Amino acid sequence: MTQDGTFSIPGMPKVTGSPLANVASCPIRNVLDHVGSKWSLLVLFALRGGCLRFMELKRAIGDITQRVLTQTLRSLERDGYVIRTVHPTSPPTVEYRLTQMGESLLKPMSGLVAWANQHFDQVVDSRKRYDIRAGSLVK
Numbered sequence: 001m002t003q004d005g006t007f008s009i010p011g012m013p014k015v016t017g018s019p020l021a022n023v024a025s026c027p028i029r030n031v032l033d034h035v036g037s038k039w040s041l042l043v044l045f046a047l048r049g050g051c052l053r054f055m056e057l058k059r060a061i062g063d064i065t066q067r068v069l070t071q072t073l074r075s076l077e078r079d080g081y082v083i084r085t086v087h088p089t090s091p092p093t094v095e096y097r098l099t100q101m102g103e104s105l106l107k108p109m110s111g112l113v114a115w116a117n118q119h120f121d122q123v124v125d126s127r128k129r130y131d132i133r134a135g136s137l138v139k
Helices: 025-037 038-049 054-061 066-078 099-138
Strands: 080-089 093-098
Touching: 025 038, 025 066, 025 099, 038 054, 038 066, 038 093, 038 099, 054 066, 054 093, 066 080, 093 099
Parallel strands: none
Antiparallel strands: 080 093
16 A cells, blocks of 8 residues: 555556455455455366366365365356356256356466465475474463
């Protein structure tokens, strides 16, 4: 935040006052909060190769529960990143795939994932050092 009460990110328009002041119109809260969750990112990247069924998605992600996967898929579908298609078979076959908007989201998110891969060891080391320091303060 600058001295004149504005908040700016390079390449983005200035926001007057706190960027968190208006909950309804804050893109950080309304867009990035949803797609920035670990489960949403994992689902989006799992779907980058094409259509997957529910259990294929679950296997691709591994440690996600069925309940959390269902909630995540519904949220991504609601926001327009994922399309759910039900095929009239017996039993019905349900597939999920990225929408055009979901595909377009992968490019900027790929940069974030690349950054996470590049800095993973540093983050893990930092956490260990912090935990050691925090542990010594407790004793």
